Amino acid sequence: MRIARVEVAGQAFWALLEAETHRLRRINAPFASWSGLPAERALQALDLNAERLPLSAARLLAPLEPGGRVFGVGLNYLSHLKRLGSDAPAHPLAYIKPDSALVGANDEISYPPLTTQLDYEVELVAVVGRPLLDEPRASACLLGYTVGNDISARDAGKQIGRLDLLTQKAMDRTTPVGPWIVTPDALRITGQPALDMRLSVNDELRQQDNTRQMIFPLDELLNYLDARISLRPGDLVFTGSSHGVGLESGRFLQPGDQVEAQIQGIGRLRNTIAGPRPLSPSRAIGRLGQPLAQ
Template identity: 60%
Template sequence: MHVGRVAGVGGAPLWALIDAAAGTLRAIRNPFAEWAPVAATGSAEAFDLDPATHALAEVRLLAPVEPGARVFGVGLNYLEHLTRLGRTQAPPHSIAYIKPDSAIVDPCGTIAYPAVTAMLDFEVELVAVLARPLDDDQPATASLLGYTIGNDVSARDAGKQLGSLDLFTQKALDRTAPVGPWIATLDALGGPGQPAVDVEMRINGEIRQRDNSRNMIFTLDELLNFVDARVRLRPGDLLFTGSTCGVGLEDGRFLKPGDVLEAEIQHIGVLHHKVGEKRPLSPARAAGRLGIPAGG
């Protein structure tokens, strides 16, 4: 079962039950907090559905993010990716970060090419979506609504002058985190526990990343507990779960304006997007690119 956010059905953007095969949808009228925990089981009884059916072609898909939800990410989670970057052992734990809502890009949208980077990279990721807070009496993944697709576009040269990690510049830039096209409910990926789905990124038709989520170093339960121990997760929150090998950082083939990207995950779908023209940088903000005061 798939649920997503759409614009173009009446007034404000809303959640909808989507039949991807038929190309149709029905609007969901009850609040996210009511239907999300039940929908995770694949039960349509979770929804108070509008009787009208609409064609997907008549609406615009939005990133499937509940207003007010937070977007978290973790890294260091696929060993082959780390091996290609020179690491020989798995890390003792993951690293985490948070993305502002301004980073989110809707399905079929355009990724910004920020002026502050010359090394814009791609990372297809399985993204977990919370239906309710974690419960100590159940596996962390039992609290999920399901999964969607994310592209954790990163500025790889961030922190280069510092000789240190600058996750703010690398991961939080405006309009650099495509998410969608919708959420596949938890039952569609095997229920609670570690999912095992094929993950692929194509750029201009060329396969650049391909792996399976079973190869994560840290399981979804471990990742969710890691974040929740630091920031309590809430219904609607998203967690990017790390990316595999094949990224531009490994071979120097970074994104360019005009590139067309297709991120695909088994049982979810395909997330299409493209890279926009590189933004110009004003003289006042050019100093900020270097991390020094304007006029300094």
């Protein structure tokens, strides 16, 4: 199945995307009543509208259930770490994003005024379907997978010589996700995904790898997070990005750049970098080149 979060005539809702016709059918059943079911039972539980809408009639939203949380995991591909002169960490590095950081598959990416080093990171994103509880294989609790571009402000925290994840990873409208969720059965996945992923900037290939190369496999990432914050239906988990990012080459995103991230069998994100917005002097604390408050 392909499940999309869409907006039509100002209303946001979940919809089933029919692969053959590329038409949408609205899902009337509550998310939690079908997200944790096996695919064949979930399809029966969706309570679908009979009306079919063309995909072009809808705006694709980030596939996040209202109230869902967004978790990120970094330092999870050795090829990326080697290019930065680092070794594999002893355990995952995780963080949380606010839902206000997310945008849809075709939306503009904001260029925040607090950075001059805006970077790209194509990532597989896991979507939680049911609580992990004592499930021996954590990935069996997933609804499916989607594509993420974990845009990062690489110069965040340089003034204080410390990591500043709030600025680097959480800024408004900087993280495209979508275009929809694809269930594991449709991808023929059991356990660790092995999917090709790639990202281009202005049609120039910058990143290319396979999700089998994760340092910490998906089951381990999910268990690591769930041991600290119990994962809930609708939560998104970004699983880390591979080599080829701007941090390695110094080639960062600029206003007007076209960024395309795609993962085999799921889909692609096509986003444009917006122009930087002005920032009032009273909110310039921590901005590159600005003095910090004493």
